[in-house]
Amino acid sequence: MCANVVIYYNDSIDSDNSAAALALMRATVGKADTRVIWILEPRQVSLGLTMTGEQRVQCLKLIERHFPTRGRPFKVLLGGLLNEADLDGIDGLNAQDRELLQLAVKPENGPKEDAILHGRLTAWDQVTCMAGWANAPVEVLMDLESLDRIQNPVNLNFHHKEELVSRSEDELKARQDIMNEPLTQRVESLRKCPGFGGSTLGYAQLDDYDGTFIFRPAASGIPMYDIAEAISLKEGEISDILASIAK
Numbered sequence: 001m002c003a004n005v006v007i008y009y010n011d012s013i014d015s016d017n018s019a020a021a022l023a024l025m026r027a028t029v030g031k032a033d034t035r036v037i038w039i040l041e042p043r044q045v046s047l048g049l050t051m052t053g054e055q056r057v058q059c060l061k062l063i064e065r066h067f068p069t070r071g072r073p074f075k076v077l078l079g080g081l082l083n084e085a086d087l088d089g090i091d092g093l094n095a096q097d098r099e100l101l102q103l104a105v106k107p108e109n110g111p112k113e114d115a116i117l118h119g120r121l122t123a124w125d126q127v128t129c130m131a132g133w134a135n136a137p138v139e140v141l142m143d144l145e146s147l148d149r150i151q152n153p154v155n156l157n158f159h160h161k162e163e164l165v166s167r168s169e170d171e172l173k174a175r176q177d178i179m180n181e182p183l184t185q186r187v188e189s190l191r192k193c194p195g196f197g198g199s200t201l202g203y204a205q206l207d208d209y210d211g212t213f214i215f216r217p218a219a220s221g222i223p224m225y226d227i228a229e230a231i232s233l234k235e236g237e238i239s240d241i242l243a244s245i246a247k
Contacts, residue, residue, distance in 0.1 A: 003033040009143070011041045018129065025133055038140045040126060042119025042147055044109035046156040048187040050179055051103055056158070059100045066090050066101070080106025080155030103157045110187075115147050117191065 008024055010017050021038075028034045051059075056077070063073040067086070070076050082104040087093065093101075109115070123142055130138045152159075178189040 004031075004035070006034060006036045007039065008036060009039045009041060011043055018126070021126070021130060022133055025130065029134070038127075038130070038138065040119070040123045040140055040142050041150070042115055042122075042142060042144060043150075044115050044147065044152040044156075045118045045159070046107055046110040047114050047118070047190045048179075048183050049107060049157050049159075051157050055100060055103060059103050062097055062101050063104055066093075077104045078155055078158055079153065080104060080157065104155070106155045107157060109152065109156070112147055114187075114191070116144055119144070119147075 006024065006028065008021065010020065024036060028036055059077060060073040063070070063076050063082075067073075067076065067082070070081065076082060082101065084105065087098055087101055087105070090098075090101075119142060123140055127138050127140045130140070174193065175190075178186055178193060181189060
């Protein structure tokens with residue numbers, strides 16, 4: 001039984017989160033009395049949305065011009081703080097500028113299944129990095145139940161594309177080809193793309209036990225588990241689970 005249990009609960013795989021994970025691993029390495037439980041929180045996504053660097057620059061300029069009292073243009077764009085009524089209220093707004101300002105209107109989330117797909121892929125990348133740092137197997141849990149209650153505060157038009165982490169040059173080129181397709185076709189292509197689905201990351205086996213998915217890499221022995229029905233657990237049940245994991 002471990003004397004100390006540390007629960008790491010964070011989304012992935014932004015640089016600050018990865019740095020925190022690395023710092024925690026270094027702080028606990030070699031401590032036999034300490035067990036770290038790694039739990040990754042997925043985020044809602046809307047596959048296929050994208051913004052070029054030039055679009056971002058022009059959109060920020062338009063926000064500053066038409067909405068000078070809304071605060072920093074970057075904050076407005078990042079949060080998707082404009083709405084359709086804001087755009088309708090601009091006299092003489094041409095179609096091109098409206099299309100650019102539309103990027104500062106927060107879009108609807110995509111289906112939960114897309115968020116799960118995206119979450120698993122980023123978790124695969126995260127656990128691969130962590131296993132490399134530790135030079136040992138790493139077990140990671142995914143809190144998929146949180147998707148039913150959390151709200152992504154970031155404008156999905158502007159969101160960093162975490163699925164591009166650890167991709168090869170060929171995979172990046174394949175994604176760019178997909179992003180040149182019409183939006184509807186683009187989304188379907190991303191769902192089916194082997195690189196996006198994670199099948200090129202070395203994971204050769206998928207087991208399904210009553211809704212709990214276990215991913216096993218072909219050689220490195222790194223499992224990743226989804227938390228099933230975690231939101232319905234009582235405090236005592238959670239304590240029992242953590243106690244069993246810490247043994």
